[in-house]
Amino acid sequence: xxxxxxxxxxxxxxxxxxxxxxxxxxxxxxxxxxxxxxxxxxxxxxxxxxxxxxxxxxxxxxxxxxxxxxxxxxxxxxxxxxxxxxxxxxxxxxxxxxxxxxxxxxxxxxxxxxxxxxxxxxxxxxxxxxxxxxxxxxxxxxxxxx
Numbered sequence: 001x002x003x004x005x006x007x008x009x010x011x012x013x014x015x016x017x018x019x020x021x022x023x024x025x026x027x028x029x030x031x032x033x034x035x036x037x038x039x040x041x042x043x044x045x046x047x048x049x050x051x052x053x054x055x056x057x058x059x060x061x062x063x064x065x066x067x068x069x070x071x072x073x074x075x076x077x078x079x080x081x082x083x084x085x086x087x088x089x090x091x092x093x094x095x096x097x098x099x100x101x102x103x104x105x106x107x108x109x110x111x112x113x114x115x116x117x118x119x120x121x122x123x124x125x126x127x128x129x130x131x132x133x134x135x136x137x138x139x140x141x142x143x144x145x146x
Contacts, residue, residue, distance in 0.1 A: 034133035
């Protein structure tokens with residue numbers, strides 16, 4: 001694939017551990033989507049609250065536990081980068097899922113937050129924040145026409 005991208009002039013980065021890279025992205029994206037959708041706020045708005053930083057850390061921890069159970073522990077450096085983004089004061093970052101929700105569009109709740117929650121529960125892990133976020137998203141989806 002890397003050779004084909006290079007031959008086509010496509011900017012790319014070849015990874016020796018694509019599955020690990022996917023888990024790094026999946027844990028971050030799920031925490032971002034679950035947190036910003038549940039709170040209906042960007043990261044800056046969440047962490048400006050009394051317990052927002054702790055909330056985002058705990059949500060990310062639930063995702064990290066799932067990755068570890070799946071045999072894909074997230075490297076410390078990747079965790080550091082993700083936590084910095086998930087807890088940055090004043091950050092305007094919000095998940096595209098929240099933008100879809102705010103626009104009254106369909107959301108991919110089952111494919112992201114629901115999947116992570118299913119993996120947590122199948123592993124016997126407690127994931128109350130993921131569960132709350134998924135419940136919120138399902139309630140939103142149930143109110144949408146057709």
